[in-house]
Amino acid sequence: MTFNSIAFALFLPIVFALYWFLPRRVFTQNLLLLIASYLFYAWWDYRFLALLFASSVLNYLLGLGLESEARPARRKLLLWSSLLVNIGTLVFFKYLGFFAASFAALLNLMGLRVSAPVLNIILPLGISYYTFQMLGYTIDVYRKQFHATRDLVSFLLFGGFFAKLVAGPIERASNLLPQLHQTRAFDTARAKDGLRQMLWGFFKKVVIADNLAGPVDQIYSHYGTTDGLTLLVGTFFFAMQIYCDFSGYSDMAIGTGRLFGLDLMRNFAYPYFSRDIAEFWRRWHISLSTWFRDYVFFPLGWLRRGKAIGVRNVLLTFTLSGLWHGADWTFISWGFLNGLYFIPQIMTGKQPRRSAVVAQGKLLPSLVELRQMLATFALVLLAWVFFRAASLSQAFHLLWRALTHPWLNVTHAGYLPLFAVCCALLLCEWFQRAKEHALEIAGLPLALRWAAYYVILALIFWYGVTGNVPFIYVKF
Amino acid sequence: MSNSERGRASLLALRVIIFCAPLLLGACLFEFAVYRTRDSWPIKKVIEAQTASGGESLLGRANFSQQYNISKSLMISRRRPRILALGSSRVMEFRSFMFHPYEAEFYNGGGLIQTVNDFAEFARQVREGRLPAPQVIIVGIDPWWVSEATDPPEKKSWLDGEEDAVYKFSSHVEAARYLIRTGKSSFPWKVVFGQKHGASPYYNYPSFGIAAISAGVGERFSDGSFLYTAQLLDFIKQPVYRDRLAIPVLDQVKRNYFLFAPSRNVERVRARILVQSLASLKASGIEVYAYEPPFSTEVRRALDESPTLRVWWTEYKDWLREQLEAEDISCLPLVRQEDYGLDDTYMLDAIHAGEVFDSYILESLVKQAAPGSLLASIDLNYLAALRKGEHVIPLAFEPPPGAPASGGKISAQERRKEAYGLATGSVGLH
Numbered sequence: 072m073t074f075n076s077i078a079f080a081l082f083l084p085i086v087f088a089l090y091w092f093l094p095r096r097v098f099t100q101n102l103l104l105l106i107a108s109y110l111f112y113a114w115w116d117y118r119f120l121a122l123l124f125a126s127s128v129l130n131y132l133l134g135l136g137l138e139s140e141a142r143p144a145r146r147k148l149l150l151w152s153s154l155l156v157n158i159g160t161l162v163f164f165k166y167l168g169f170f171a172a173s174f175a176a177l178l179n180l181m182g183l184r185v186s187a188p189v190l191n192i193i194l195p196l197g198i199s200y201y202t203f204q205m206l207g208y209t210i211d212v213y214r215k216q217f218h219a220t221r222d223l224v225s226f227l228l229f230g231g232f233f234a235k236l237v238a239g240p241i242e243r244a245s246n247l248l249p250q251l252h253q254t255r256a257f258d259t260a261r262a263k264d265g266l267r268q269m270l271w272g273f274f275k276k277v278v279i280a281d282n283l284a285g286p287v288d289q290i291y292s293h294y295g296t297t298d299g300l301t302l303l304v305g306t307f308f309f310a311m312q313i314y315c316d317f318s319g320y321s322d323m324a325i326g327t328g329r330l331f332g333l334d335l336m337r338n339f340a341y342p343y344f345s346r347d348i349a350e351f352w353r354r355w356h357i358s359l360s361t362w363f364r365d366y367v368f369f370p371l372g373w374l375r376r377g378k379a380i381g382v383r384n385v386l387l388t389f390t391l392s393g394l395w396h397g398a399d400w401t402f403i404s405w406g407f408l409n410g411l412y413f414i415p416q417i418m419t420g421k422q423p424r425r426s427a428v429v430a431q432g433k434l435l436p437s438l439v440e441l442r443q444m445l446a447t448f449a450l451v452l453l454a455w456v457f458f459r460a461a462s463l464s465q466a467f468h469l470l471w472r473a474l475t476h477p478w479l480n481v482t483h484a485g486y487l488p489l490f491a492v493c494c495a496l497l498l499c500e501w502f503q504r505a506k507e508h509a510l511e512i513a514g515l516p517l518a519l520r521w522a523a524y525y526v527i528l529a530l531i532f533w534y535g536v537t538g539n540v541p542f543i544y545v546k547f
Numbered sequence: 548m549s550n551s552e553r554g555r556a557s558l559l560a561l562r563v564i565i566f567c568a569p570l571l572l573g574a575c576l577f578e579f580a581v582y583r584t585r586d587s588w589p590i591k592k593v594i595e596a597q598t599a600s601g602g603e604s605l606l607g608r609a610n611f612s613q614q615y616n617i618s619k620s621l622m623i624s625r626r627r628p629r630i631l632a633l634g635s636s637r638v639m640e641f642r643s644f645m646f647h648p649y650e651a652e653f654y655n656g657g658g659l660i661q662t663v664n665d666f667a668e669f670a671r672q673v674r675e676g677r678l679p680a681p682q683v684i685i686v687g688i689d690p691w692w693v694s695e696a697t698d699p700p701e702k703k704s705w706l707d708g709e710e711d712a713v714y715k716f717s718s719h720v721e722a723a724r725y726l727i728r729t730g731k732s733s734f735p736w737k738v739v740f741g742q743k744h745g746a747s748p749y750y751n752y753p754s755f756g757i758a759a760i761s762a763g764v765g766e767r768f769s770d771g772s773f774l775y776t777a778q779l780l781d782f783i784k785q786p787v788y789r790d791r792l793a794i795p796v797l798d799q800v801k802r803n804y805f806l807f808a809p810s811r812n813v814e815r816v817r818a819r820i821l822v823q824s825l826a827s828l829k830a831s832g833i834e835v836y837a838y839e840p841p842f843s844t845e846v847r848r849a850l851d852e853s854p855t856l857r858v859w860w861t862e863y864k865d866w867l868r869e870q871l872e873a874e875d876i877s878c879l880p881l882v883r884q885e886d887y888g889l890d891d892t893y894m895l896d897a898i899h900a901g902e903v904f905d906s907y908i909l910e911s912l913v914k915q916a917a918p919g920s921l922l923a924s925i926d927l928n929y930l931a932a933l934r935k936g937e938h939v940i941p942l943a944f945e946p947p948p949g950a951p952a953s954g955g956k957i958s959a960q961e962r963r964k965e966a967y968g969l970a971t972g973s974v975g976l977h
Contacts, residue, residue, distance in 0.1 A: 077716045084560075087556075087560075091552070091553065091556040092553060092556070095552070256552060257552040257553075257555050257556045259555050259558070259559055262556075262559055263559065266563070521566065524566065528570065532720065532723075532724070533724065535720075537716075537718075537720045537721055538717055539717070
């Protein structure tokens with residue numbers, strides 16, 4: 072069951088009705104959501120439900136162990152057990168084949184004829200997300216930043232809540248578990264805003280991301296015969312596709328959470344309006360980038376131990392972040408390249424901490440801000456080439472081709488409508504950039520709001536891709 | 548949960564329902580309309596109804612895919628024809644009465660094969676006994692089957708279990724879009740509100756689907772051939788050649804898109820799949836007769852002169868046929884109008900030969916058949932006599948009964964039906 076499926080359109084109202092019309096008790100609400108979440112997961116792929124359950128129970132017990140244990144050595148042992156089990160599971164299901172193939176390739180380079188074993192291991196749905204969530208929990212309990220919960224049902228729901236189970240946001244225990252320990256009261260304004268956010272996310276997914284998928288595939292599959300401008304168009308389209316696909320999913324997840332009185336983490340904050348790469352990473356896939364910041368970058372020593380160590384820490388963190396996306400050198404290179412982008416800031420010591428939105432309170436950005444945004448976007452586009460390419464050699468070939476054949480006599484007129492749609496979306500988001508999502512229009516009169524919803528639904532009906540295209544980040 | 552909270556949740560649910568009500572109403576009306584026109588009937592249900600009604604009937608969906616993979620497979624399984632025409636819509640004008648004395652033994656499987664993958668799948672199913680083996684197969688080979696630009700060989704064939712489109716939500720959305728886009732949204736509402744429905748124009752065949760009811764366009768139950776009432780009416784009104792397809796073929800050739808997307812040459816893997824599939828059928832004892840269906844003269848000339856398609860086109864005409872003949876599979880060279888003393892008026896459009904033209908092609912195939920074979924025993928005198936029939940026009944043996952004569956006035960209603968039919972002329976083209 073995916074957010075863009077008919078099954079979900081039936082599933083959600085049923086769960087909503089049961090949730091709000093059953094007696095208002097923490098246990099009842101959590102149990103219902105847990106059953107619904109496991110049904111949601113099983114509908115998608117029942118084979119790994121036991122793995123999700125086992126992972127949740129194990130981390131629950133480890134959390135209790137860490138909470139009750141006072142001896143540092145024992146606590147450390149429990150933490151290492153958690154790291155070993157969680158990361159071990161992830162490595163087994165996600166990276167074993169990649170590591171085996173890479174190791175075999177390395178041995179072959181050294182002249183030893185070795186062939187990597189073919190491992191047909193199926194990647195369990197959502198494993199990267201819920202494993203990181205569990206890890207974050209046990210580390211927080213170890214650091215005594217969070218008290219372990221004794222409520223098993225709440226904890227199982229923390230790990231398996233269907234809205235964020237398969238593609239995040241990667242929730243923090245400190246955000247979600249306290250909410251699960253309280254009875255949720257129905258808040259009309261919050262539920263309505265949740266519906267709006269879901270609608271906006273759905274629109275971004277089926278109208279923009281899914282329509283861009285075809286041209287992007289076409290351009291990237293013919294990279295050997297195309298020109299630089301076409302590749303630039305293809306990469307711009309991919310940037311919009313992945314943004315609309317993943318932020319669309321996140322919007323639907325967060326909106327769904329709100330229908331049930333739960334506030335999930337914000338995952339995107341108009342990243343393409345960032346003025347530098349650090350700001351971009353504070354606005355893109357926020358739940359993952361803050362996870363790496365808190366559990367990898369900070370423990371490594373952040374930037375406090377000299378510039379060289381700082382550069383190492385940044386590169387390591389971003390490379391691991393790339394690896395999180397998948398067992399492929401393209402993702403690793405993408406992460407590494409993003410890490411490289413930070414070096415000038417680290418070396419010069421100029422690290423602007425921009426938290427406010429660009430041109431706050433103004434209609435247009437200044438020329439300096441515009442230049443900063445375009446420069447940041449160009450860097451992001453360059454990195455997307457590595458992310459999207461089928462292989463590292465294809466990425467380099469593609470860039471080489473773009474440099475050596477910047478312009479062929481190829482018409483790009485067919486791409487203009489899609490380009491215009493992307494620009495229209497960016498424009499909408501520009502005007503709404505101070506809001507949490509672009510359809511946050513609660514202040515408008517009812518008639519205008521309804522008109523806006525009907526227009527969006529009409530666009531979905533008319534231009535939406537109907538084939539239930541999978542979300543990109545679900546496969547990570 | 549307190550009552551006031553339940554009340555607030557109910558109120559929100561109610562507002563959502565009120566908001567969605569016009570959309571749901573529209574969706575329900577659309578569904579009701581397409582159901583009444585039988586456009587959204589599952590193919591299996593249509594065939595049951597056609598079988599129960601006994602006589603001739605038409606299946607012509609307008610908003611949903613025609614899905615020959617289901618209708619033709621099912622009919623072949625039930626009829627177990629001894630003579631089977633196979634290919635795309637371009638072979639669909641072979642009629643059962645041309646095959647005297649084996650009228651009852653013939654079935655037109657045109658439309659079933661859209662790619663070489665479909666052919667390979669058909670051959671596999673025959674070999675495995677999932678489809679009955681005919682005694683004679685007549686295959687019209689389209690050039691785009693062996694184009695680089697068409698579906699890759701690894702793509703699954705639609706014969707391999709592709710389900711009926713009416714069971715997919717996405718098909719219903721696309722059907723609604725199509726209905727609105729083609730501007731024919733008035734038609735289903737008339738059906739809904741009680742006007743006569745269920746019979747095709749002129750022929751009065753019981754009809755299943757909007758194209759069949761409104762324009763008399765669809766596959767005949769009796770022999771699987773395709774009836775193009777609207778195109779025939781157009782011809783009767785003005786008996787000249789016109790490319791009556793929604794996407795002009797000459798334009799496709801000149802601008803290299805749709806069926807004529809660029810291909811450097813005949814794609815070898817696809818060609819091998821085709822030749823091997825035909826050879827496997829022949830090896831299992833089936834008489835296999837291949838031919839290259841005709842194009843209109845202007846399209847043929849454009850292909851001969853096309854800088855991007857010429858090599859592919861020439862290889863299709865010559866090299867591919869040589870490959871077939873090397874496997875001892877007889878293949879008529881590209882059929883040309885002038886070889887039979889005909890002209891383009893015998894073409895329904897740029898790529899579909901009319902019934903009379905197909906009768907000449909059949910005659911050539913019969914003359915090529917080995918003595919003693921089933922195809923060689925087709926009565927050619929009967930076929931020649933058919934062509935001399937009183938009502939025969941270049942495009943059909945049975946023109947629409949009561950159609951206005953040449954130059955006659957056609958009512959606004961007929962024009963609309965005609966326009967609709969022309970707009971959906973690609974129903975039979977895949």
